[in-house]
Amino acid sequence: MKKEKNIYVNEKKNKSTEKKYQDQIEGRNSVLELLESGKDINKIFITRGEKHGSIHKIIAKAKERKIILVEKDKRQMQEMAQTENYQSVIAIVPPFDYCEIEDILIEAKNKNEEPFVIILDEIEDPHNLGSIIRTAETAGVHGIIIPKRRAASVNSTVNKASAGAVEHMKIARVNNITDAINKLKEEGLWICGTDIATETYYYNQDLTGPLGIVIGNEGQGMSEKVKKNCDFLVKIPMKGKITSLNAAVSTGIVVYEAVKQRK
Numbered sequence: 001m002k003k004e005k006n007i008y009v010n011e012k013k014n015k016s017t018e019k020k021y022q023d024q025i026e027g028r029n030s031v032l033e034l035l036e037s038g039k040d041i042n043k044i045f046i047t048r049g050e051k052h053g054s055i056h057k058i059i060a061k062a063k064e065r066k067i068i069l070v071e072k073d074k075r076q077m078q079e080m081a082q083t084e085n086y087q088s089v090i091a092i093v094p095p096f097d098y099c100e101i102e103d104i105l106i107e108a109k110n111k112n113e114e115p116f117v118i119i120l121d122e123i124e125d126p127h128n129l130g131s132i133i134r135t136a137e138t139a140g141v142h143g144i145i146i147p148k149r150r151a152a153s154v155n156s157t158v159n160k161a162s163a164g165a166v167e168h169m170k171i172a173r174v175n176n177i178t179d180a181i182n183k184l185k186e187e188g189l190w191i192c193g194t195d196i197a198t199e200t201y202y203y204n205q206d207l208t209g210p211l212g213i214v215i216g217n218e219g220q221g222m223s224e225k226v227k228k229n230c231d232f233l234v235k236i237p238m239k240g241k242i243t244s245l246n247a248a249v250s251t252g253i254v255v256y257e258a259v260k261q262r263k
Helices: 015-019 028-037 055-064 074-080 101-110 126-139 156-161 177-186 224-228 247-261
Strands: 008-010 023-026 043-047 068-072 089-093 116-120 143-147 171-174 190-194 211-215 232-234
Touching: 023 028, 023 156, 028 055, 028 089, 028 156, 043 055, 043 074, 055 068, 068 074, 101 143, 101 171, 101 177, 116 126, 116 177, 116 247, 126 143, 126 156, 126 247, 143 177, 171 177, 177 190, 177 211, 177 224, 190 247, 211 247
Parallel strands: 008 068, 043 068, 116 143, 116 211, 143 171, 190 211, 190 232
Antiparallel strands: 023 089, 043 089
8 A cells, every 4th residue: 555645744945946936825814715715726834833723724724635735944934924924824826817807797697696896997005905805805796807017916915915805706907907998898887987086976876787896096096098988987075184095995985885785
């Protein structure tokens, strides 16, 4: 009888090997979400001697899926981590698997729901992107569209900020946001832009039916070209001295108004 290979191994420090990996997911909740999603994982690194709490569950699930577990000392893990709060666990994964716009629309069709999409016009902060993905997933959004240039892409920081919601959200990465909007309009979606200069408050706008909500860049808002391609614009009332909200907060406010209306 063949001996079963022990998948819990020690590995000497090898920076050149680690650099070839495309991305990493950090933190216990994020790695657990990743394990439960069934998506590909190349390896999981754990701080040597760290065996308490949810680490037990991570080890058990990794062994169940026959994923290689590697122990490293604390200093090596700190050098490898991309975030401060990596919680003694780092998963090495292939590059994020972006989908096509068609996949988002199919997702809505499979759920027998009218399409509900978020379009991000050059969101640059990965923490904002992660928070938006988390909000979108909890609100039942079918997918998110982001541009390939001048914008944050999905990485370990985004995954952590999303609390693992990245693993359950369809995200399309496109060359041109305006072209993506036009494609959605051809498929029957109404496109709602967010702009402080408009007259209509978000709660006075009909947000039912097939819908795409555009959220603009943190500093500049939506580009003029994108704004012109929206079917209508809404704003959030500002009562204080500060006249803008964090992009992720704005997304949550408008998206959940749509959720309320679509019940």
